[in-house]
Amino acid sequence: MRSQRTFRVTAYLSVLVVLVASAEAGRSVAQASGQEPRPVYVAPTGEAADPGVVRDGQDYYAFMTGGLARVALADNPRGPWQSMPNALSRWGEWASGKGAVWAPDAVRTSAGWVLYYAAQAEGFAGQRCIGTAVADQPGGPYEPAATPLVCPILGGEDPAADRPDQTSGVIDPSPFQDEDGTRYLLYKTQKTPGTIRMFPLSQDGLHGRGEASHELVRHSDSIENPVMVRRDGHYFLFAAANWYDQCRYSTVWRRSADLWSFADKDEHVLLDQAGTGLCGPGGADVVTGGGGPDRIFLHAWVCSAGNEPCRFTGVVTDPNRRRVVYAAVLSWGADGITPQVPAFLPPA
Known part of the structure; x- marks a missing residue:
């Protein structure tokens, strides 16, 4: 028969192994799935x-x-x-029309579907601002506002x-x-x-x-x-x-x-x-x-x-x-x- 101390140590190690395994599962997705x-x-x-x-x-x-x-x-x-076709129907009037839209995202509001997007601003040395655009459907086409939001x-x-x-x-x-x-x-x-x-x-x-x-x-x-x-x-x-x-x-x-x-x-x-x-x-x-x-x-x-x-x-x-x-x-x-x-x- 194992002593009480041995049992406690074994139990502690078992819990520790479980905790370590759980932590690894949270961080090692590829290794855990094998794929x-x-x-x-x-x-x-x-x-x-x-x-x-x-x-x-x-x-x-x-x-x-x-x-x-x-x-x-x-x-x-x-x-x-x-x-699908591009979401924006055209560049907003504030944009330079150069480069590409960065990291767009959309949400439905009382105005319809609103698209937020970053684009190069006219007269801003290639730097970007954030504009809005509105559509009736989530996939667009979105009509951009004339002025930027941020x-x-x-x-x-x-x-x-x-x-x-x-x-x-x-x-x-x-x-x-x-x-x-x-x-x-x-x-x-x-x-x-x-x-x-x-x-x-x-x-x-x-x-x-x-x-x-x-x-x-x-x-x-x-x-x-x-x-x-x-x-x-x-x-x-x-x-x-x-x-x-x-x-x-x-x-x-x-x-x-x-x-x-x-x-x-x-x-x-x-x-x-x-x-x-x-x-x-x-x-x-x-x-x-x-x-x-x-x-x-x-x-x-x-x-x-x-x-x-x-x-x-x-x-x-x-x-x-x-x-x-x-x-x-x-x-x-x-x-x-x-x-x-x-x-x-x-x-x-």
Whole structure:
């Protein structure tokens, strides 16, 4: 018969093993499943990056960087995804018409479907501002407003006061509606240090409420692609940390009971190269509610015709590099408030 002490030590080690295994499961998705994640959407030409995904009934619309806002449609996160015409009908009058739309995202309001997008502004040395556009259908075409919503120049409704560099632009717009119906727009200020700000919106999502934006977090390196989720009395701020052109680009999150208080909250890694096998898993968007399970969509770099992840420790320099879209399960842990990704979805 084992002594009581031996039993306690064995029990303690068993619990420790379970805890370690659980932690590893949260970080090592690819290793746990025994399979490397595969993309659910690969653009026919160019790349698919910064997916902003909305669900309308049974349909999913993914808005992506490129052209006048690339769009793809599917009735299942696994696909098959069908490429659609660009979301924007034309450039907003404030835009220079150069480059491409960055990180578009959409939401339905009393005005219809509202698209937020970042584009180069006229007379702003190649820097970007954030504009709005409206459509009757989620896939567009969206008719752009004549003036930007967030812009340090051109009379934007949010001048991005107190940001770290008054000569830099704003990108990565992401709409959020709180449980009381109040609307906000999150976005990133460019250059270093990178910051995430949030701007109170009118109920139709097209204008501000006469208030300036406020900084939520800043990062000594770079932080971008913000997404806000409300769950069980807590706010979750998801974002992409580090530089987008490196394999160490990763998806991180912070939790707060206060909508405006994230700077002093711990940052946790949700998805990175070590845990997924993917190169730079970031640019993520979260889809919750609507009667379906929670999902997270993100991009990562691939460097082969077979869409194999790039194998770099620093900047991805392969001339064949391009970004593709992945979909995964988003769960919330045993406590209901700890985001986890237990599995990636296989493509249809």
